[in-house]
Amino acid sequence: MANFLPFDRDQPFLLPPDLKAWIPDDDLAHFVIAAVERVPLHSFAIPRRTGGKPQYNPRLMLALLIYCYANGLFSSRRIERATYRDIAVRFIAANQHPDHDTIATFRRTNAQAFEAAFLQVLLLARETGLLRLGTVSIDGTKIDANASKIRSVRYDRAVALRERLAADIAALTAQAEAADAEPDPQALPGELARRDVLKAKLDEACARLEAQAQAEADAARPAYEEKKAAHAARKGRRGPPPSPPDPTPPADRQSNLTDPDSALMRRSRTAEYRQAYNAQAVVCAEGSQLILATGLSASASDAPSLAPTILAMEPTLGLPAAVLADCGFGSREGVEQLQARGIDPLVAIGRTQPHRPYDFRPPPAVKPERQIKEPWRLDMKAKLETPDGQALYKRRKQTVEPVFGIIKSAMGFLRFHLRGLGPVAGEWTIVALAYNCRRLHRLCHA
Incomplete structure (x- = not known):
């Protein structure tokens, strides 16, 4: 007859007086905490407050982010849940539970730290x-x-959609004024508001692409002037003159409406x-x-x-x-x-990388050496x-x-x-930092 260990899920028990007793001595959490203590406080973006609820210690927040990233927890909501469910995360957070908004704000504003x-x-x-x-x-x-990627729009398509949206917005505005459908004169009809937001995003996308093309044209202007002067000084058959840089964006250049960077x-x-x-x-x-x-x-x-x-x-x-x-x-x-x-x-x-002698794929086509x-x-x-x-x-x-x-x-x-080049660069630093902590911890305990 099988012999099983008895269990009772209703059995009350006390947590150890020191939560570290439940965490192995060689756990990554101890290394992360020791590393974060070396970071000076002036590196953190700490908002000034004159009253209200005290803030979470920035070193605690940084250690929480590093440990969670090192263990595959990236969402701020999942990190918040882990402060309740994961013993090591709860130890790092000192039995405190920052909400996901606080975690997300800290991650977005502390690239220097x-x-x-x-x-x-x-x-x-x-x-x-x-x-x-x-x-x-x-x-x-x-x-x-x-x-x-389906939120990326080409420049020529964005220009065409802007014109169409402008016509639709004008028609909807005239229809709303004629029917007097909205009791609140300050509120816009739902269809009109959605089109207005989309048109604003397209306006921003076109402005970004036009500014980028203008910057490229300005950078190419000195080289064009040199070619133009050389062409004018050339004697005999000179051929067609060089073309000036075009400040208009190419029709197929794209910009993403969600994350333009x-x-x-x-x-x-x-x-x-x-x-x-x-x-x-x-x-x-x-x-x-x-x-x-x-x-x-x-x-x-x-x-x-x-x-x-x-x-x-x-x-x-x-x-x-x-x-x-x-x-x-x-x-x-x-x-x-x-x-x-x-x-x-x-x-x-x-x-x-040479072609493997027993590769299951057919050998590549022979190309002339570059x-x-x-x-x-x-x-x-x-x-x-x-x-x-x-x-x-x-x-x-x-x-x-x-x-x-x-x-x-x-x-x-x-x-x-x-989203955005700056915040994303900060998140990539967190990922590299979490990897280094994992790697250095393993090297120290090898």
């Missing part, structure tokens, strides 16, 4: 000898924005387009696999982020000796900027073909790629929860 905590964790890793700044790897990954991009040529951001990470390639710096852009191309992301490390951790990057980061300007600061960049030239003529590309290719260059570049895929795999698969972070 997240950066300060990110730096303190890295300094802690350096003090313990786990972080050595030598060779780093940089890469980017596409993470979905908090917006749908995000953009349509895809991971590869075979992947679908998604409304996303391009999240950058600089990872230590000396063994720790800690994220040393982060970056965020709304451009699908990685090349413009190479030099700014690496050089931003100088005031905090210092500059690395070498940088490993894939071919997406290849740009003459970025490579020259790094070399001017004494950094040795190793950027792949073309495809570096002719490389730029001097910096020729120098980079020669450097990568040396034994030392090949041995060093092999570290790239085994350092930065697993980091994105852990963030997306183990932590489950697949989509941003904030």
Whole structure:
């Protein structure tokens, strides 16, 4: 006969006097609390109050966010529920229960505190000898924005819809005035209000696209003037004159009505387009696999982020000796900027992954080898073909790629929860901070 342990769900019991007795000594919660205590209070955006209910301690809120992000809890409502249901979260929150509005506001307004905590964790890793700044790897990954791609509108379509909405609003306004349907003269009919809101969003989208096109035209104006002067000074057959930069947006340029800062991009040529951001990470390639710096852009191309992301490390951790990057980061300007600061960049030239000999897929079509003529590309290719260059570049895929795999698969972070380039960049810092806490905690207890 089976023997079962008796149980009684109605049996009253007392919690331990110290909640830490229910949490293992090597739990991540203790490490997060110790790391957050190093963050100075002046780094937080603390609203000034002269009275009313006391505020939650910002260090408590920061530790709560870091621990929840490290364990796959990203929604402010889920974090609020976890302060009741999860023992470790309840311990970090000191048996307090911030509501989801408070959590969301803190996450949206404390990007400076997240950066300060990110730096303190890295300094802690350096003090313990786990972080050595030598060779780093940089890469980017596409993470979905908090917006749908079906809310993206083309410039030509937005202009046409604005005209149609203006006509519909005028007709509805005349109809409402004639019928006197609204008892409150200050209230608009429901149909009219909805169309008015949509037209306002389209007006903002058109204004953004026009301002972007004007800025691009202004930036291209000096080059156009040089070409125009060279064309005028040329003797004999000069050909057609150069075309001036057009300040009108292209008809197919799009803007998202929900999150205008995000953009349509895809991971590869075979992947679908998604409304996303391009999240950058600089990872230590000396063994720790800690994220040393982060970056965020709304451009699908990685090349413009190479030099700014690496050089931003100088005031905090210092500059690395070498940088490993894939071919997406290849740009003459970025490579020259790094070399001017004494950094040795190793950027792949073309495809570096050979076709597997027993691949189940058919072999790719044979393409003519790309002719490389730029001097910096020729120098980079020669450097990568040396034994030392090949041995060093092999570290790239085994350092930065697993980091994105852990963030997306183990932590489950697949989509941003904030909108706008600034708030989303702050959330990406929280994600990197949570990953670093997980990684450093594991290294300390290995």
